Amino acid sequence: MRFSDITGKEELKRRIANTVDIGRLPHAQILLGKEGSGGLPTALALASYIMCENKTDGDSCGHCSHCKKSLKYIHPDIHFSFPVVKFGDKKREHTTSDDFLVKWRKILSENAYMGIGDWLEYIDAGNSNPNINVKECNDIMTKLNMMSYESDKKVLVMWLPEYLGNEGNRLLKLIEEPTDNTYIILVAENQDLILQTILSRCQLVKIPVYESNEISQFLVDKYEILKDKADQIANLADGNINLAIQIGTNESKDFSDMLITWLRVAYKSDPIEINNWVSSVTEMNKDEQKNFFEYGLHFFRQFVFRMLTGNDKVSLTAKELEIAGKMTSIINADKAEFIADKLNAAIECVGRNINIRIMLYADTLAVGDVIRKN
Ligand SMILES: [Zn+2]
Numbered sequence: 001m002r003f004s005d006i007t008g009k010e011e012l013k014r015r016i017a018n019t020v021d022i023g024r025l026p027h028a029q030i031l032l033g034k035e036g037s038g039g040l041p042t043a044l045a046l047a048s049y050i051m052c053e054n055k056t057d058g059d060s061c062g063h064c065s066h067c068k069k070s071l072k073y074i075h076p077d078i079h080f081s082f083p084v085v086k087f088g089d090k091k092r093e094h095t096t097s098d099d100f101l102v103k104w105r106k107i108l109s110e111n112a113y114m115g116i117g118d119w120l121e122y123i124d125a126g127n128s129n130p131n132i133n134v135k136e137c138n139d140i141m142t143k144l145n146m147m148s149y150e151s152d153k154k155v156l157v158m159w160l161p162e163y164l165g166n167e168g169n170r171l172l173k174l175i176e177e178p179t180d181n182t183y184i185i186l187v188a189e190n191q192d193l194i195l196q197t198i199l200s201r202c203q204l205v206k207i208p209v210y211e212s213n214e215i216s217q218f219l220v221d222k223y224e225i226l227k228d229k230a231d232q233i234a235n236l237a238d239g240n241i242n243l244a245i246q247i248g249t250n251e252s253k254d255f256s257d258m259l260i261t262w263l264r265v266a267y268k269s270d271p272i273e274i275n276n277w278v279s280s281v282t283e284m285n286k287d288e289q290k291n292f293f294e295y296g297l298h299f300f301r302q303f304v305f306r307m308l309t310g311n312d313k314v315s316l317t318a319k320e321l322e323i324a325g326k327m328t329s330i331i332n333a334d335k336a337e338f339i340a341d342k343l344n345a346a347i348e349c350v351g352r353n354i355n356i357r358i359m360l361y362a363d364t365l366a367v368g369d370v371i372r373k374n
Helices: 010-021 039-051 065-070 097-110 116-122 134-145 161-176 212-223 227-237 241-250 255-268 271-282 286-309 318-327 333-349 356-372
Strands: 028-032 078-081 154-159 182-188 203-206
Touching: 010 039, 028 039, 039 065, 039 078, 039 154, 039 182, 078 097, 078 134, 097 116, 134 154, 134 161, 161 182, 212 227, 212 241, 227 241, 227 286, 227 318, 241 286, 255 271, 255 286, 255 318, 255 356, 271 286, 271 356, 286 318, 286 333, 333 356
Parallel strands: 028 182, 028 203, 078 154, 154 182
Antiparallel strands: none
């Protein structure tokens, strides 16, 4: 990944590349940003930039012998460490990130904005708890103490040091007294879960979340999603570009139409219509169902905010604002809160062993009762 492959973040990319240019690259740093804010892509681009022997305009060249490898994540002097679970027949304590490198490279080339949930699904982790274990820490020590292979530098990119637990203390010496030309880049999402001993020894670089308009533009450019739809998804994603990609690529239905249909069906409470609507939801996969309920929740939260404050500066698209405007005659803030509660409960139920068909049927009747009340 090159810096130019990362959408937006121009100031941050310039600032980070500059630390390399002026010889002030910290030996150990933490790129800290919420899921989907671009921490991992930034670390990958930085690793390539460090190795590139033909840096131009604050980015790696993409052509030199180092770039050819680093951009495929196969550079022998760029090491990766990330949370994993047991691999195949190996015992967990013998398993390390290296066992998952093939999948790691593949998922990075597909979506480097991924979150831990995507990664665990990708490696079929099931219910196993991921972590970065003792063997991994020992291997890191060995790798970084060895001579480098092709470059005069060595880089470790560790994704989610939150999963180190106390084993992280094994790395303290390495972080504190790094060998020459060794650079440690930790990519974290939650500062509270990083060992204090590590935190205090690393330079902290905060990665801001994406702005809605950046995400919307990204969806339009990369996935050819229509502008209004992209705005809707961007608002819903709340700064998480990974979530926006998932919603944008997963779902073909127009959620705002589905939501309106639901309210209309609820209002009429005709059993056949309710059944049809419930079927349209249960036919979707679980991710889509969850996205739809989250969409509804987002809509009603914004709706209530607008109603209580009279402020039109809400995260709703033009089409949604029009819908919200029409709705105010029949749905007041209390009713909207009631509906939002039902949607919130529905989000919790997706993925659990609950009969979602029965739940949705009952919820639709209940929402209908509430809407019809004067
Ligand atoms: Zn290069």
